[in-house]
Amino acid sequence: MNNNTLKTIIQSRTKRKHRYITTMVILNVITFALCCAMLMLGNTIYPVKDVLAVLLGEEVKGASFTVGTLRFPRMLACLLAGFAFGVGGYVFQTMLRNPLANPNVIGITAGSSAAAVFCIVVLQASNTVISIAAVVGGLLTVTIIYGFSRTTSFSIGRLILIGIGIQAMLNAFISYLMLIAKTHDLPTALRWLSGSLNGTKIETILPLLILLVICTPILMYFARHLEMLELGEQAATSLGVSTNRVRIILLVSAVLIIALATATTGPIAFISFLAGPIARRIVGVGFSALIPSGLIGAILVLGADLIGQFAFETRFPVGVITGIIGAPYLIYLLIKMNREGNI
């Protein structure tokens, strides 16, 4: 072995490691700053001192209700749902080696929405049942898609096409449900069609928080396996990855957090689609962009909600803003992939 070669590769990897750490620090700082902004800004602007006091449990006149009961749950919902969409989207896009293959496009969020809307409109079910139905709907959709795309060997192209087909069917089903829905159910049902953070309560966020605490370490553990899967079935297998088992663990974890995030905030458009590619670009190669994707997702949702709330005369739901940002990127990506012949 040549010592110069050893030195070169150690140096260049150390350099990229520093870049990775710097990126992580910056992303954390931005996320934190946006969280603070969400707590401070509103009809009344509270100084950092008051916000901190409320968070530490002290009673501050006025601020306790506004910050503690209204703004804090909303901020937490943005943070957690953004993180969940970002991480879940990254897992899908990386595992399926295609930026189009994210839960929005292949119908998994549609599966959650359809199940939830069905419970609201037809069963008149309670909130807990609706949330559980959303998770089951997401899992069921992914099981169907995975089952169809895996005969004896697994094909990614087949999975994406089947996903798009199922997505279209589910959307038709949702449209049908909206037509037969009673007028007073419509506002609740609409929330499942575009993301909204209005009236978020701390109790509704708790399940998502618990799930993220469980699933994030699992996904971090398997992030390395995910990198191996990128090399293709055969290379991953010969490097010692039990591809089917790992894929199922990754899929189930990612679907769970995405479905529960959808149950908390509604499907916030394009976050799971945008976060991964942005994180990849800024992290660079050689390191997993899993956690950075989650942070970018959180930053996008927090930022979009701030814009939606304060940038215009009327307040827009967060999903409208992320839709405006995401749609042009989708078009750009389609044009780019078409040119490269990857579609």
Add this chain to the structure above:
Amino acid sequence: MSHTLQTKNLHSGYDQNVILQDVNLSIPENKISIIIGSNGCGKSTLLKTMARLLKPTSGDVFLDKKSIYQIQSKKLAQTVGLLPQSPIVPEGITVADLVGRGRFPHQSMFSSWSKKDYEAVATALDMMNIAEFSDRHIDELSGGQRQRVWIAMALAQQTDILFLDEPTTYLDITYQVEILDLLKDLNLKYGTTIVMVLHDINLSARYADHLFAVKDGKLIAEGSPNEIVTSELIKETFNLDCQVINDPISNTPLVLPISRYHK
């Protein structure tokens, strides 16, 4: 350390199609073995089944007398490596990083690269003469250079047995010889047992210590090239009339095809 690899009554194939029928063989230790046969005869299926990419429909593959399906996959990957026919290049990855992925079976979770990992990657890069490209993106390299990167990844895995599925396909003759020479280096230097599928019968005869001839999913002959390569065997395996002479460069059999216009 050397390991034994054997197949017993091996049947395998895709979907319901059984391609491989009742193959019993034992891979010679520390040698280069090459599987030959015509297109669709099942030679690639045989390689894939031995490297656990395809599950046998019946029969089994044994590493050191133990079924490979009873060995934990990461553990198995420390002994048996494979270079697939068409691996996928992740976007934007550098040469050193890709080669480093070969270290996966040796790394524990979460931990970053150890000294041993760096050394294995550096050794692999040097052996394949691609150290100068270590920071380059794979998409900037030529076909021959790329193939050396993939082999380097398999080398970084440091397995005692290495399978290669047509490692010289799509390469021009210069690169083919270069790759095969490098594999021979590997075999001589570390005693790595190499098993590969090759299309070129004459290069196979040059580089193989042991040949396996496959026809219609069955093993029809095996042995050293000098023992088994005859015009009868070539006729049977490839359905090709030929004359076999001595290759003056390597003293191995050289197959000269007899075509309709050249008799």
